[in-house]
Amino acid sequence: QQQVKQSPQSLIVQKGGIPIINCAYENTAFDYFPWYQQFPGKGPALLIAIRPDVSEKKEGRFTISFNKSAKQFSLHIMDSQPGDSATYFCAARAGRGYNTDKLIFGTGTRLQVFP
Amino acid sequence: DAGVTQSPTHLIKTRGQQVTLRCSPKSGHDTVSWYQQALGQGPQFIFQYYEEEERQRGNFPDRFSGHQFPNYSSELNVNALLLGDSALYLCASSFQKTQYFGPGTRLLVL
Numbered sequence: 001q002q003q004v005k006q007s008p009q010s011l012i013v014q015k016g017g018i019p020i021i022n023c024a025y026e027n028t029a030f031d032y033f034p035w036y037q038q039f040p041g042k043g044p045a046l047l048i049a050i051r052p053d054v055s056e057k058k059e060g061r062f063t064i065s066f067n068k069s070a071k072q073f074s075l076h077i078m079d080s081q082p083g084d085s086a087t088y089f090c091a092a093r094a095g096r097g098y099n100t101d102k103l104i105f106g107t108g109t110r111l112q113v114f115p
Numbered sequence: 116d117a118g119v120t121q122s123p124t125h126l127i128k129t130r131g132q133q134v135t136l137r138c139s140p141k142s143g144h145d146t147v148s149w150y151q152q153a154l155g156q157g158p159q160f161i162f163q164y165y166e167e168e169e170r171q172r173g174n175f176p177d178r179f180s181g182h183q184f185p186n187y188s189s190e191l192n193v194n195a196l197l198l199g200d201s202a203l204y205l206c207a208s209s210f211q212k213t214q215y216f217g218p219g220t221r222l223l224v225l
Contacts, residue, residue, distance in 0.1 A: 006157075032212060043119075043205050043216035044158065089157050093212070101146060101212055102171055105157030 002027060004092050006106025013080055014114055021075045021109045023090035028071070030092040034103070035064065035075050038087045047088075048075075080113045087111070117142065119208050119217035127223045128196050136191045136220045140208030146170075147189040148214060149181060150205040158205055164189055196224045 005024045036044035050057045050064045061078040090106040120139045146165045150158035160173035164183035183189045201224045207214040
C-alpha cells in the first residue's frame, strides 16, 4: 500500500515528441504528488506537483494529469527537447494523520530525447 | 538565496567504518529529511527531523542515526558500514510540505 508504481522504465523520443510517464498508487491517504527531474550526478529537482482534488496542472511544457478514481497520474512533456533527457521520478506523500512529510518514490523513468 | 547544500560531495570508506554526512537546509526551512538512493533506483526515505526531533523513520536499521541542530542543519551518521550502504545520500529540506533536494553525497564502501 505504500508503493508507487512507475512506467515505463525507459523512453526514447525524438525532439518535439510528447513523452508520457505513468504512475499508480494504492494508498488513498496520499495527498500530494510531485514529479522530480534528476540529471546524472545531481539531486532530484522539483518539476511540478498536484493535489488529488485537481485533475490537471500545467507549468510551461510540463503537464500532470490526475485520475483520482483510478489512482493514477501521469506526466506529459510537450515539445520535448534534448535538454529534457534525464531520469524522472513520480512521488507521493502520506497525508494528514501520518505526522510526516515522507515522500515515497517510483522507480524512475530514463528519458532520452534525440535531435 | 542558497539552496540545500550537502558535504562532502564524495566519500570513500571501508567496511566497518563510520561516516557522518552534513546538510544545510534552504533559508527559512525547518524540516530536514534524509534519503538513500541506490544506483538506478528511486530515493528511499531514511528519516525526517523537525524541531531537533526525529519525526518519522523509514525501514533502515539503527546503524543509521541523525541529528538536527538549532539552526536546522542536520547530520546523518552511519555506523559499521556495509558494502550495501554504497549509494547517493540525499538531504531534502522543506517548509510547509514541499521538499527541495540537495546535490547529495556519493558514498562508496569498499
